[in-house]
Amino acid sequence: MGREFLEVFEGWAETYDSTVTGHDVEYKEVFSRYDDILNDVVQKSGHVVLEFGVGTGNLTQKLLNENKTVYGVEPSKPMREIAIEKLKGYSLKIDDGDFIVFKKPEEQIDTIVSTYAFHHLNDTEKNQAFIEYSNILEKGGKIVFADTMFENKQEYNMTIESAKEKGFLNLAKDLETEYYTTIPVLQGIAKQNGFTVEFTRFNHFVWVMEATKQ
Numbered sequence: 243m244g245r246e247f248l249e250v251f252e253g254w255a256e257t258y259d260s261t262v263t264g265h266d267v268e269y270k271e272v273f274s275r276y277d278d279i280l281n282d283v284v285q286k287s288g289h290v291v292l293e294f295g296v297g298t299g300n301l302t303q304k305l306l307n308e309n310k311t312v313y314g315v316e317p318s319k320p321m322r323e324i325a326i327e328k329l330k331g332y333s334l335k336i337d338d339g340d341f342i343v344f345k346k347p348e349e350q351i352d353t354i355v356s357t358y359a360f361h362h363l364n365d366t367e368k369n370q371a372f373i374e375y376s377n378i379l380e381k382g383g384k385i386v387f388a389d390t391m392f393e394n395k396q397e398y399n400m401t402i403e404s405a406k407e408k409g410f411l412n413l414a415k416d417l418e419t420e421y422y423t424t425i426p427v428l429q430g431i432a433k434q435n436g437f438t439v440e441f442t443r444f445n446h447f448v449w450v451m452e453a454t455k456q
Contacts (some may be wrong), residue, residue, distance in 0.1 A: 253325070262300065268410045272390065274445040279388045280304050280357060282442065282450050286386045288352035292378075294341050295359030299325030305355070311346045315339040341371045351378055354432045357388040358448075364421040368428070372435040378454060385437065385453040390417075392424050401446070425449070 263271045284304045289311065296302050296316040302325060306313050311396045314336035316322045322336050340358075341363055354375050364373060375385055392398040398417070405414040425441055428451060432439040437453040444450065 268413050271445055272413070272447045275448075277442050277447055279450065282444070283357060283386050283388050283412060284308055284310075286353075286384065286450070286452050287355055288384065290347075290351050291353045291355055292347060292351045294344070294354070294356040295362075296325050296336050297321050297357075297359075299328045301355065302334065302336075303332075306334065311349070313337075313349075313351070315344045317438075324428050339415055342367065342368060348377065350380065350382070351383070351385060353384045354379065358390070360387050360389045361391075361420050361422045363429055365423055365431070367434070368421075368423065369431045372431050372437070372453075376435045376437070379455045381455055383455045385432075386450065387453075388448055388450045390422055390447040391428065391441075391449050391451070392422065394424055394426070398422060398424065433456050440449045 258348055261269055262276050280301050281304065283301060287305065287310060290313075291305055291310050292313045292315070293302055293305070294315050296314040297318075298321060299314075302312055302314055306329065310435065312334060314334060315338075316325065316326070316336050317338060317340045319338075322338070325336055326334075339345060341360070360368065361369075373387070379385075402414050402417045405411075405417065428441075432451075432453045436456050438456060439451060439453040442450045442452070
């Protein structure tokens, strides 16, 4: 359920914000148009939002600034601590949990969001998550996830080879280790769980997936 990668993110917590602003050349393209990606997720979100993988709170802050109610879920204690400090002027609670095991808000959720995190689940777990979210959301409710995904397996393999050729060995290892999937797989998962889905590309790696419950 993604927690096998938790140690990586706990070690990354202190420098994460520096990475997303382009200071790590190896991951610069991954985080290209970072603000645009977050703003698009916010724009596509409703009023009561469940956010998975809060991280250091960057998306959370944008959602709160638009007067949305946010229920946060983050499995990494160091990440939670940074987010809580960053957002201490806001009314917000961030629970320990992950995409599948989490405390369900008592209030009706209209949107489930996440950025740069859904790839921590393998495809079977991604489907399991969609089943869970279908039970939470009412008709018209949305899942809005921004993440690295690929048009097909060929593009995925070519991206790994390109990273190796550039000497971006950490990036290549990341792409080979975690559960990056393809758009057709996500389309199938969404459809079989009662969602229509659209994808918008923001850079070579990252797309925003907007799935609406029918």
